Amino acid sequence: MQALYAQLLVGLINGSFYALLSLGLAVIFGMLNIINFAHGALYMMGAFVAYFLLNLGGINYWWALLIAPVIVGIFGMILERTMLQWLAGLDHLYGLLLTFGIALIVQGVFQNYFGSSGLPYSIPDQLKGGVNLGFMFLPIYRGWVVIFSLVVCLATWFLIEKTQLGAYLRAATENPTLVRAFGINVPRMITLTYGLGVGLAALAGVLSAPINQVRPLMGADLIIVVFAVVVIGGMGSIMGSIITGFALGVIEGLTKYFYPEASNTVVFVLMVVVLLVKPTGLTGRAA
């Protein structure tokens, strides 16, 4: 049973990353009509920024948790201002191609300097060790990742669904021209939205640094799984993205326990099943 719980925990952690990343993809898609292929690369950048902050600046994990998403978010906003904004009105696929190119550049540059092996990032002192829950041993850091991710996801949901700013955002998603006519600076909102989505990816990167090591290609395969998650959940609903992300992580964890050979394909297989049974996705409207 110990092993089962351990795999469930790993599943929850992966689910946290799926949720944070698919949430960002959904937010960005809503405003920019772009599927951000660079999301995995920016997730990786988040982890690397945390690594640099610690090893070059002596800045610890807690500050990195705040600073890395901001730095990567600013980088994202520069990308949006200099490149992505010119794609408005063009076919969706150009956004995918452009961000795929950005991902190749970012990953290629990091691979040149850091190869393909992983750099270690140690768990902060306050979160070292573990507690015995009776039925399993819970490493504190892993528990922290799950709970913190959940809080961030719910906060993002609250920001978008329940606040004034979120109302503007949702309105601008539906009808940017009309919202502009009310005197709201929609282009700036688009830039900030991209920054927010990218920041969430970077945050996931920082969280994963002590668990998965810091590697240039850590986001490359992950983003494809997240795409499958997005296809399953649909991008119409924020809460849908969060729930689907966590649920798929758990299912993947269970697969690792019961049938490990299928653990890296189970999400894709589920995607196929969902497409055959309910082509619009679990929460999605037809798109």
Add this chain to the structure above:
Amino acid sequence: MSALTDDTLPMTPRAMRDEMIVFAVMAALLAVVPFTGIYPFFVMQALCFALLACAFNLLIGYGGLLSFGHAMFLGTAGYVSAHALKVWGLPPELGIVVGTAAAALLGLATGYISIKRQGIYFSMITLALSQLLYFLYLQAPFTHGEDGIQGIPQGHLFGIFDLSKPLVLYYVVLAGFLAGFLLIYRTINSPFGEVLKSIRENEPRAISLGYKTDQYKLLAFILSGTLAGFAGSLKVFVAQNASLTDVHWSMSGEIVLMTLVGGLGTIFGPVVGAFVIIAMQQYLAGFGQWVTVIQGVIFVSCVLLFRRGLVGELAHLLRRSL
């Protein structure tokens, strides 16, 4: 949704004549390659990728469907052909048929699944499906995992043509490429191709006109996958191996890049793009991962500055369709 290309006007006899002239020039140039001192292996490889890119272009350029998983056809046909040649000891022609048929079946299955969603979701689904296959091939025993299938016998095509001779192999690959190219050209200019273009431009309208667009898209997907598989089977004879590289998502990205560089929705663009990208990889091989960075830069600059691609820009300049 904005149009990808400006070829919505019906085909004029002049355009048809222009294209046939360009095709004849291309075929003649390729036919004399072995006598120019250009490394034939390089050209054969480029021809396989050119056919692959043309097959991919049939979907994106004429059907508006961006498949981000076309490497799965290349890899599947490659593995099946390689296995058939090496383990079953089939002759080359049957090896090609078996590999291409496997790609066609894969096209039927993956096409049926992926056309259930439109636009950007279609791209994500094809990418995810190809990743699924990647992991299957990584674990399946017959692919030999990381090593791949190596040392594939080339044999005698139809019992006559000795494919281990570079010159013979070159003309066989060239013939395969030209046949595939003409089939795609014919498809684009058929009534089927016109319906495909109408789906790209405005799918709801095509549906309202009574076309079962799903069937058209599925057929285009199968055709594209089959031809991509044919390219993969040919490539087995050139490279004499089948490996995981051919199924990896980065390969799918390269196929997209070739077509984008040459020009989406142009007839000759994918061929030019394939030669440019393969040549670039040859010359920059010593730069390691910088090749990836350069590919990324080309992607970005193509999308931002030259959306028509090399051939598309040229055609625009000459006011012709190429």
